[in-house]
Amino acid sequence: MSTAEPWDVIVAGAGLAGLVAARELAAQGLSVAVFEARERVGGRTWSCAFPGTETTVDLGAEWVAPGHHAALVAEYERYGIELLPDGEAGLPRTWLLDGETLSGDLPLDDAERAAFEAFIGDLVAEAEVLTGQPAFTSSPGIEVPFADRLAELPPRVAAVLSSLATSVMGALPSDVSVVGMLDDMAEIGAKPEPGEDGENGFARSSQRRVEGGVGQLADRIAATFEARLFLGAPIAAVAQDADGVEVTLAEGTAHRARGLVSAVPVNTLADIAFRPELPADIALLAAEKHSGQAVKAIARVAGMPGDAALSMWPPALTGAIGIGTAVAGWDDALVICFGLPETLDPTDPDALTAQLRRVFPEARVVEVACHDWNADPYARGAWFAPKPGQWALLAAFLQPHGRVVFAGSDISPTSLGYMDGAVVSGRAAAERIREVLGA
Numbered sequence: 001m002s003t004a005e006p007w008d009v010i011v012a013g014a015g016l017a018g019l020v021a022a023r024e025l026a027a028q029g030l031s032v033a034v035f036e037a038r039e040r041v042g043g044r045t046w047s048c049a050f051p052g053t054e055t056t057v058d059l060g061a062e063w064v065a066p067g068h069h070a071a072l073v074a075e076y077e078r079y080g081i082e083l084l085p086d087g088e089a090g091l092p093r094t095w096l097l098d099g100e101t102l103s104g105d106l107p108l109d110d111a112e113r114a115a116f117e118a119f120i121g122d123l124v125a126e127a128e129v130l131t132g133q134p135a136f137t138s139s140p141g142i143e144v145p146f147a148d149r150l151a152e153l154p155p156r157v158a159a160v161l162s163s164l165a166t167s168v169m170g171a172l173p174s175d176v177s178v179v180g181m182l183d184d185m186a187e188i189g190a191k192p193e194p195g196e197d198g199e200n201g202f203a204r205s206s207q208r209r210v211e212g213g214v215g216q217l218a219d220r221i222a223a224t225f226e227a228r229l230f231l232g233a234p235i236a237a238v239a240q241d242a243d244g245v246e247v248t249l250a251e252g253t254a255h256r257a258r259g260l261v262s263a264v265p266v267n268t269l270a271d272i273a274f275r276p277e278l279p280a281d282i283a284l285l286a287a288e289k290h291s292g293q294a295v296k297a298i299a300r301v302a303g304m305p306g307d308a309a310l311s312m313w314p315p316a317l318t319g320a321i322g323i324g325t326a327v328a329g330w331d332d333a334l335v336i337c338f339g340l341p342e343t344l345d346p347t348d349p350d351a352l353t354a355q356l357r358r359v360f361p362e363a364r365v366v367e368v369a370c371h372d373w374n375a376d377p378y379a380r381g382a383w384f385a386p387k388p389g390q391w392a393l394l395a396a397f398l399q400p401h402g403r404v405v406f407a408g409s410d411i412s413p414t415s416l417g418y419m420d421g422a423v424v425s426g427r428a429a430a431e432r433i434r435e436v437l438g439a
């Protein structure tokens with residue numbers, strides 16, 4: 001394999017999608033270079049030690065749903081990385097709904113529960129209409145804000161659904177298209193209560209975490225594939241001509257290849273100058289950006305039970321999950337907290353303490369670890385959540401743009417927004433660029 005320029009393929013971005021694409025292409029004998037803006041691989045997966053401990057925490061992606069994320073699970077198996085037993089299924093859940101504290105999986109009376117189940121049933125039926133359609137097909141009425149669908153429901157049912165939807169989408173129901181929820185339901189299923197296997201697609205209570213952190217996977221892929229990996233190398237421009245692509249880095253050097261796999265997040269695409277310009281639908285989504293803005297903080301909390309889950313509406317914290325006395329020698333709990341940037345400053349222990357105390361009066365946040373993905377110029381957001389009108393734009397990413405093909409969990413027809421989607425789309429992009437190049 002030649003490692004000299006021009007490369008067969010340049011891959012933009014060393015998140016899971018870019019790394020999987022690069023590995024697959026290199027395995028086919030193509031010469032591949034990966035340019036990654038950060039000084040590390042893994043993108044929105046990032047595992048590190050909680051301050052002052054040897055316990056690994058995940059600042060980005062964390063949960064894997066083995067029943068639904070087959071491509072991702074296969075990657076963990078391939079590299080011998082173990083999933084942890086599911087410690088979170090069936091955690092006692094407390095709800096703070098419009099100032100009222102309630103407990104239980106679903107804090108609804110019989111009539112409310114019937115309304116909840118009917119609503120979910122309608123959504124599941126609607127989701128089934130989407131199944132089997134070409135990817136990212138829209139249909140009338142589907143691209144409305146999820147909040148519009150909640151308007152007619154009894155207030156507490158709407159509050160429960162708003163809270164769950166905000167956790168799942170990482171954005172307010174008013175800011176996401178119904179189709180985002182439908183897509184999740186079509187793939188994961190939407191049982192109101194945990195099933196026999198503990199699986200609860202909607203509330204996500206049964207997903208598994210990874211021994212030693214999810215971030216190992218990117219490190220392991222990067223260590224094993226035969227491609228050149230350039231870190232600290234943000235791409236500023238991509239120009240195509242009859243012979244190939246020229247990629248210009250922010251520091252000014254230019255590199256040539258026969259084709260390019262763009263595996264950067266949708267919310268950062270507008271920072272790269274493409275010539276010819278990106279197709280209209282892609283350019284529109286890149287300019288508008290998706291809604292996923294969740295903030296995640298991992299907190300050491302004294303005075304709070306380790307085995308507790310918390311949901312709130314309206315959201316200050318959109319959710320908090322205690323993972324027990326995870327750290328040897330601690331009495332304190334390690335609590336994974338989610339919020340939205342408007343309502344929670346995750347770097348502020350006092351702000352987190354104030355929110356947790358609304359339910360656990362003795363709680364005191366001692367230390368916080370987090371990364372601000374919204375302010376990060378190489379993410380500009382959290383996981384993908386389509387705004388109303390954006391769903392149908394995604395189809396454009398499945399077509400090559402000349403010698404450029406697209407990858408990433410943000411545009412994956414399966415497992416959209418999840419690590420699994422990154423793996424699936426990385427594989428698909430490797431196939432697609434080979435077709436473009438006739439390789």
Ligand SMILES: Cc1cc2nc3c(=O)[nH]c(=O)nc-3n(C[C@H](O)[C@H](O)[C@H](O)COP(=O)(O)OP(=O)(O)OC[C@H]3O[C@@H](n4cnc5c(N)ncnc54)[C@H](O)[C@@H]3O)c2cc1C
Pocket residue numbers: 012013014015016017018035036037038041042043044045059060061062063064233234235236263264265268271272294295296373377378379381382383384407408409410417418419420422
């Ligand atoms: C807080 C949080 C929690 C999450 N929780 C979960 C979860 O529990 N389960 C789950 O499945 N998913 C979760 N996700 C989503 C998951 O992290 C993503 O779906 C997945 O990691 C995206 O992979 P990717 O390769 O498509 O993109 P990314 O991981 O974002 O990789 C893109 C890469 O491109 C690089 N890049 C950007 N711009 C440039 C440029 N100009 N030049 C070169 N490189 C560039 C970036 O630095 C990055 O390395 C979470 C995400 C966040 C933020």
